[in-house]
Amino acid sequence: MKRFRIPPGILIIFYMVIIDIFINIVFHYPTDPNNTSPSALQLFFEYGRSAEGKLSRMTGLTDEDSASIIKSGWILKETEEIEKEKTSLLDKPIVTIYGMSHAVLLGKDMAKLAPDLQIRIKGAAGAVPSWSYAAYLYDKKIIHSDVVILGIMTRGVSLICTTSGATNHFDTVAPYTYPRFYLSNGRLEYIMPPFISLSEYREFFFDKNKWESYKKWLRKHDKYYDSLLFTKSMIDHSSLFRMIRRAYAYYSYRKKEKEVYDDIKGFNKNSEEVILLQKIIKEFAKQARQDNSIPIIYIVNNVFMGDRLFELIEPVLKEENILFLSSHKIIPPNDPSYYDSSSHFIEKKNIELAQEMINLIKQTRVSSSILRGK
Amino acid sequence: MSMTYTIDIYKSRLSPARKLSEYALYVSFFPKILAGPIERALNFLPQITQQREIKKEDIRTGLHQIFMGFFKKIVIADGVAQSVNYAFAGSYRLSWTGAVVGTFLFAIQIYCDFSGYSDIAIGSARLLGFKLMQNFNYPYFSLNPSQFWGRWHISLSSWFRDYVFFPLGGPYGKTLRWLRNIMVTFFVTGLWHGAGWTYIIWGLYHGSLLSIHRLKESLRKTRKKPKNPFKRAIFTFGFFILTCIGWIIFRSNTLNQSLLFIKTILTDFGNFKMNIILPAETALLGLALFLAIEFFTYNNRGQRLDQLLPSTIWTAIYAGIIFLITMSLSNVPTGFIYLTF
Numbered sequence: 001m002k003r004f005r006i007p008p009g010i011l012i013i014f015y016m017v018i019i020d021i022f023i024n025i026v027f028h029y030p031t032d033p034n035n036t037s038p039s040a041l042q043l044f045f046e047y048g049r050s051a052e053g054k055l056s057r058m059t060g061l062t063d064e065d066s067a068s069i070i071k072s073g074w075i076l077k078e079t080e081e082i083e084k085e086k087t088s089l090l091d092k093p094i095v096t097i098y099g100m101s102h103a104v105l106l107g108k109d110m111a112k113l114a115p116d117l118q119i120r121i122k123g124a125a126g127a128v129p130s131w132s133y134a135a136y137l138y139d140k141k142i143i144h145s146d147v148v149i150l151g152i153m154t155r156g157v158s159l160i161c162t163t164s165g166a167t168n169h170f171d172t173v174a175p176y177t178y179p180r181f182y183l184s185n186g187r188l189e190y191i192m193p194p195f196i197s198l199s200e201y202r203e204f205f206f207d208k209n210k211w212e213s214y215k216k217w218l219r220k221h222d223k224y225y226d227s228l229l230f231t232k233s234m235i236d237h238s239s240l241f242r243m244i245r246r247a248y249a250y251y252s253y254r255k256k257e258k259e260v261y262d263d264i265k266g267f268n269k270n271s272e273e274v275i276l277l278q279k280i281i282k283e284f285a286k287q288a289r290q291d292n293s294i295p296i297i298y299i300v301n302n303v304f305m306g307d308r309l310f311e312l313i314e315p316v317l318k319e320e321n322i323l324f325l326s327s328h329k330i331i332p333p334n335d336p337s338y339y340d341s342s343s344h345f346i347e348k349k350n351i352e353l354a355q356e357m358i359n360l361i362k363q364t365r366v367s368s369s370i371l372r373g374k
Numbered sequence: 375m376s377m378t379y380t381i382d383i384y385k386s387r388l389s390p391a392r393k394l395s396e397y398a399l400y401v402s403f404f405p406k407i408l409a410g411p412i413e414r415a416l417n418f419l420p421q422i423t424q425q426r427e428i429k430k431e432d433i434r435t436g437l438h439q440i441f442m443g444f445f446k447k448i449v450i451a452d453g454v455a456q457s458v459n460y461a462f463a464g465s466y467r468l469s470w471t472g473a474v475v476g477t478f479l480f481a482i483q484i485y486c487d488f489s490g491y492s493d494i495a496i497g498s499a500r501l502l503g504f505k506l507m508q509n510f511n512y513p514y515f516s517l518n519p520s521q522f523w524g525r526w527h528i529s530l531s532s533w534f535r536d537y538v539f540f541p542l543g544g545p546y547g548k549t550l551r552w553l554r555n556i557m558v559t560f561f562v563t564g565l566w567h568g569a570g571w572t573y574i575i576w577g578l579y580h581g582s583l584l585s586i587h588r589l590k591e592s593l594r595k596t597r598k599k600p601k602n603p604f605k606r607a608i609f610t611f612g613f614f615i616l617t618c619i620g621w622i623i624f625r626s627n628t629l630n631q632s633l634l635f636i637k638t639i640l641t642d643f644g645n646f647k648m649n650i651i652l653p654a655e656t657a658l659l660g661l662a663l664f665l666a667i668e669f670f671t672y673n674n675r676g677q678r679l680d681q682l683l684p685s686t687i688w689t690a691i692y693a694g695i696i697f698l699i700t701m702s703l704s705n706v707p708t709g710f711i712y713l714t715f
Contacts (some may be wrong), residue, residue, distance in 0.1 A: 008680070008689050015693030044655070044701075240700055247703030304460065335466035337649040 016240065023239040033058045033067040047171045048242030048249075052232035054173050055166065059205055063198075073124030073131070073165055073176030075138050076197040082142055089118065089143070095361060096120040096139065098132040099151020102300040102327075105344060106151070109354035117361070120145065124176055126169045127151070128159040131178040133280045134190075140291055147361050148293045150284050152277070153300035154309040158260035160273045160280075161223040163193050170229060170249040175201050180221045181276055188279045191221055226252060266308045278316045285322045294364055298357070299326040301333040303343055323364060325357050376401055379415040381537060388416055396422050403504070405495040411509040411529035418504070426503035436500035438678050443493030445695050449702045450664055451487035453657020454479045456705075461650045462625050470642040472650040473635055477618050479653065480625050482661065485514065488527070512672045514617070517600070517609040519584040520591075522617065534563050545588070556588065557581040567624075572632060576624040583616060656701040663694070 006014075029046045030038050038046070046054075058067035077085075095117050097107040104123035111119040120143070122135045129152050136148060160181065165174030179190035194214050195201050204210040218225040229249050235241040260271045267274050281297060288295035297317060301307050307328035317324050331338045331349050338349050345353065379400070382388035391397040400418050461468060461476025468476065492509035499506045509529050516522035523531045542555040557578065564577020600606050619636065626632035653661075671677060679688040 005685070008685050011685060011689035012693050012696070015690045016696060019693060019697055040655075240697065243697075243700045244703065247700070250704040304463075332466065334463060335649075336460060336651055337466065337647070 020238055020240050024237075027239075029057070031057070033060060033065060033070075045239045045242065048239075048244070048246035049236050050232045050245070051166045051170070051173045051230045053236040055175055055205065056232065059175070059202070061202065061206070069125060069172070069174045070201075071198055073127065073174055074196065074198050074201075075131070075135050075176070075178060076200075077142075078197065078199065085120075086143065092116060092118040093146040094118045094120060094143065095147040095149065096122060096136075096143070096145040097149040097151060097298070098122045098127075098135045098139070099149075099298065100127040100132075100153055100156060100300070101125060102153060102344060103127075103132075103149070103151025103298055105350055106298060106354055106357065109351050110358055113351070113354055114358045117358070123151075124165060125172065125174050126156075126159075126165060128156040128162060128168055128178075129277055129280055130160050130162075130181050131176075133181075133284055134178045136284060137287070140287070140293075144291065145293050147296060147364075148284075148288050149296045149298050149357070150281070151298045151300065152281075152309065152313075154261070154302040154305040157267065157273055157277055157309065157312075158257040159224065160276050163218065163222045167218065167222050167224040167230065170246070170253065175205070177201075181280065182272075183275065183279060188276075188283050193217065193221075224253070224256060261305075261308075266306075267312050269312075274312065278313065281313060281316050281322065282320055285320050294361070295322055296357070296360065296364075297322055297324040299324060299328075301326065301328045301331075303336055303339045304334055306333050323360060325353065325360055327353060330356060378412070378533065378537070382415055388419070391415075391419055392423070403499070405498040406506060411492055411495065411506050412533050413506055413529065414533075417507060421504050428501070428503040432500050432503060434680075435678075436497040438680060439493045439497030439500065441497075441692070441695070443490045443495075443497060444699060445660065446486035446490030446493065446664065448705070449660035449695075449698045450657055451483050451490060452705045453660060453702055454483050454653040457651050457653045458483050458625070462627065462631075466649070468635070468638055469645040469647040469649050470638060471646045471648050473638040473642070475648070476650050477622055477635070477639070481514070481614075481618050481621050484621065484625075485510070486664070511676065512668065514614055514668075515610055515672055516613055516617075517606065518613055519580065519587050519616075522613065523580075523584065530566075531563075534559050534566075538562055549589070549592070552588070553585050556585050560584070571629050572623055572626055575629060575632075576620055579620050579623060583620075654702065654705055656698055656705075660695075660698045660702070663691075663698070667691075 023045055027039070027042045027045045029042050049057075055070075058070050060066040060070075063071060093116075095110070097103050097110075097119065100123065104121050107119050107121035107123070110117070111121075122139055124131055124135075127135075129150070132150050132152070136150065139145075140148070159168045162168040163180045164177045177193040177196055179192050181188060181190045183189070194210075194217055195204050204214050215225075215227070215230065218230070219227070226249075229245065229252070235245055259268065260273045261267050284297075285295040297313070299310050299313065301309055307326065310326040310328055316322070327333070327345065330352050331345055338346055340346055344350070379388070379397070383390055391400065396419060399422055400413075400415055403413075403418070406413055458476060458480045461472060462480070489510040496506045496509070507529055509527060511525040511528065513522055513526040516525055539555055539559040542558060543551055544555060545552045560577040560581030561574065562577070563580070564574040567573040567576075600609055622635045623629075623632045626635060652658075667679065671679065671682070674682050679691060682688075683691075
């Protein structure tokens with residue numbers, strides 16, 4: 001009697017299903033939204049989940065049952081938060097820094113090094129220049145700062161035409177939103193997203209119709225929106241398909257980034273993003289000066305991207321006489337030993353940068369006081 | 375390939391193709407047109423003219439080879455590419471650990487990248503019923519340079535042997551004469567890779583290794599291969615280190631960079647700071663699995679896993695490899711290294 005043999009193809013599929021189930025059980029992502037330290041493998045297998053899927057896991061009806069990333073990065077703060085901040089102001093010169101995590105880390109070190117200054121930090125995970133500028137525009141209406149610092153990094157430039165932390169990074173999403181800037185007859189204009197605060201976000205997220213209308217808005221205005229990456233689907237349940245989705249996300253993001261920044265050619269100076277960045281810098285400086293604040297640009301040159309961002313915006317900075325601090329002056333961008341595993345600067349170098357920024361502020365404040373006859 | 379065809383006809387080793395289409399297919403056969411294997415007309419033309427029968431075994435062998443080719447390329451070669459690029463960027467001073475790990479990773483990258491490509495090309499041809507020559511045969515298990523060049527990029531090294539080394543006189547005649555033949559052949563081999571000093575010096579370096587080995591062999595009365603497994607392992611490891619030194623020269627952007635690299639390895643021992651970016655976890659996992667498969671199949675005369683293991687086991691390994699490939703798809707893809715040569 002002939003022995004029955006299972007075809008190898010079927011066996012391979014069977015094993016793949018087993019591995020998929022195994023991964024979903026052993027590396028199951030913690031359901032508690034406040035668990036912020038899952039293992040590296042739990043994170044790895046979670047990366048490919050849709051943006052909506054990740055948001056569902058992290059968003060609760062109240063702040064207590066929501067992950068901290070859900071609460072961060074909102075441009076429009078809640079009233080109590082604003083009042084609380086106003087009452088905490090001290091009789092010191094106020095320095096406010098807007099930007100991504102590099103800017104936040106710089107601000108923290110500046111606060112340690114210069115107790116005679118009140119350092120305010122307005123940051124969001126992976127904040128792009130359009131977020132930072134919008135945050136400044138909102139914040140300046142609430143609290144006047146003597147010095148305002150706008151943080152910009154090389155990787156953020158190609159993401160200027162996005163509108164949310166849920167579309168500008170795929171692996172780790174955040175729901176915060178910001179306006180879509182564009183140029184109209186040489187003027188910097190913007191379209192506001194349907195919501196810009198945490199409470200509004202919850203209102204949209206838990207209402208199916210409103211959320212669908214938001215997705216339609218994203219499709220129309222956000223260059224990085226892709227429904228295959230954003231919308232929750234059956235694929236979310238399989239680790240294999242999640243990894244395929246992640247591969248597609250990387251492919252799609254790289255393709256879009258290449259239109260603005262190429263490893264060999266550098267920035268595409270004719271791209272909408274580069275033109276917008278230059279305009280944002282000019283407008284930021286203009287607005288700050290009108291408000292009697294000193295504008296400073298903090299340039300973060302990402303690892304292995306050389307000083308191309310500095311080279312790109314240096315002419316604008318010189319033309320507009322804007323103060324700046326570029327990380328490449330202290331940290332060689334092509335030496336990875338000065339960057340940690342999350343691509344931030346190592347602590348020692350970050351402190352040096354913070355000191356440099358403080359020196360820049362103090363020298364400028366002294367000279368501007370002399371000029372004003374104080 | 376056209377040179378081979380012309381020389382073989384001139385030397386009366388081959389009859390000219392009867393039809394232009396046969397010749398055209400020989401030179402433009404898609405799996406091998408980009409980066410080989412450099413197939414001889416003697417082997418390929420008869421396969422075009424004869425009736426081909428695609429057997430079940432051809433499909434099985436072809437698919438296995440393509441699958442392993444993708445594994446080597448996507449999981450390992452692309453997985454370590456970023457670390458290698460940074461290590462050889464030359465923009466900062468590497469530590470001892472950085473230089474050693476960077477060199478080892480490049481040795482792995484170039485092998486997996488090129489043998490992966492060859493596997494995909496040979497496997498694709500096999501699916502169409504063509505048998506292309508083997509291009510790699512466990513080169514890093516070589517005990518000496520002579521073995522290495524019989525196992526690394528076989529189609530190219532045998533081409534230089536047959537069309538450069540032997541016409542120069544081969545290994546015959548006075549010692550100085552055959553030493554010259556070796557050095558000239560390797561000089562041309564280096565030059566073939568690119569008109570740069572690093573390639574030429576790399577070629578001459580391997581020529582020198584082979585010359586020293588041949589001289590040593592000629593002084594010996596009997597040719598004995600070490601049978602003791604421990605001794606064999608030491609010889610293999612020793613020659614792997616020599617091969618890696620060659621790869622430093624080959625991969626460096628300038629000769630100065632390669633000298634600095636070698637100097638760091640020789641003099642900076644003790645600086646264990648890891649200052650290169652580590653490869654992706656999937657690449658490390660894939661590398662461990664790949665090394666295990668290489669050892670296992672090498673010790674079993676190069677047979678495939680499906681020929682050596684019960685189907686319940688090899689299919690599980692293959693399912694794991696599919697997962698590793700999927701996990702690696704988000705790595706930054708890199709072009710095949712040998713496409714530039």
